[in-house]
Amino acid sequence: MAAQETNTTGSGPKDDRVVFFFDIDNCLYPKSAKVHDLMADLIDQYFAKHLNLSWDDAVRLHKEYYQNYGLAIEGLVRHHEIDPLEYNSQVDDALPLDSVIKPSASLKKLLQDIDKSKVKLWLFTNAYINHARRVIKLLEIEEFFEGITFCDYGQTPLVCKPSEEMFRKAMGQAGVQEGRWADCYFVDDSYLNCKKAQELGWTTAHLVEEGVTPPKTQASKYQIATLEELRTIFPELFKKDTE
Numbered sequence: 001m002a003a004q005e006t007n008t009t010g011s012g013p014k015d016d017r018v019v020f021f022f023d024i025d026n027c028l029y030p031k032s033a034k035v036h037d038l039m040a041d042l043i044d045q046y047f048a049k050h051l052n053l054s055w056d057d058a059v060r061l062h063k064e065y066y067q068n069y070g071l072a073i074e075g076l077v078r079h080h081e082i083d084p085l086e087y088n089s090q091v092d093d094a095l096p097l098d099s100v101i102k103p104s105a106s107l108k109k110l111l112q113d114i115d116k117s118k119v120k121l122w123l124f125t126n127a128y129i130n131h132a133r134r135v136i137k138l139l140e141i142e143e144f145f146e147g148i149t150f151c152d153y154g155q156t157p158l159v160c161k162p163s164e165e166m167f168r169k170a171m172g173q174a175g176v177q178e179g180r181w182a183d184c185y186f187v188d189d190s191y192l193n194c195k196k197a198q199e200l201g202w203t204t205a206h207l208v209e210e211g212v213t214p215p216k217t218q219a220s221k222y223q224i225a226t227l228e229e230l231r232t233i234f235p236e237l238f239k240k241d242t243e
Contacts, residue, residue, distance in 0.1 A: 019174045020237060021124040023188035024135055028107060031209055033100050042091045043072050051080060070192050071126050071151065071160045084153035092131040101138040110227055111144040115239045122174045123148035126160045149173050162196035185234060194219035205233060
């Protein structure tokens with residue numbers, strides 16, 4: 001996987017493939033892995049310790065920042081003197097991922113069955129690069145993706161989904177021509193991210209797993225319960241005669 005932040009597709013042959021952007025956390029592995037719960041606990045601990053808050057206030061503020069910005073760390077950087085890389089070392093990098101994330105044969109088969117002559121697979125995450133690489137390595141799916149766009153915690157101000165700037169950044173790095181929004185496919189478990197992608201013209205599938213309360217209004221044209229449903233809603237992206 002070309003996990004670099006910059007894109008260098010300009011000098012080679014023209015690439016007319018569409019790009020399928022995949023979110024990582026709670027998308028390429030199920031929510032049942034409880035990574036989100038483990039991360040939420042570490043984030044709450046960080047809020048309580050570094051902002052000198054009670055546990056209840058830490059949980060409340062964490063939730064508020066997540067809902068307002070799509071990423072708790074963005075609220076911390078905007079409103080408090082927090083070093084995002086220090087935050088990353090104490091939250092994302094501290095997660096015991098080795099014990100909770102395992103390879104999935106069905107995920108590998110799904111990615112393998114996508115027609116790479118028509119589709120470029122690209123990772124698109126609000127996590128920092130360290131965490132993203134750890135997850136993809138544990139899932140053993142590095143080979144399927146041609147690159148990654150991540151939230152750069154070393155950048156000020158932070159740019160992350162669902163901001164339009166982040167979507168434009170992903171398109172640029174993946175080699176999508178300016179204004180070719182329709183060349184982008186996207187799957188994510190975040191309502192806000194999918195809503196924004198749909199508004200921008202990306203062909204979007206909101207992943208709402210079984211057991212998760214569905215939104216009153218769909219975030220995007222497509223709403224799926226499993227990644228396997230991508231075969232049904234986007235058959236044009238898959239090799240013929242695959243199951």
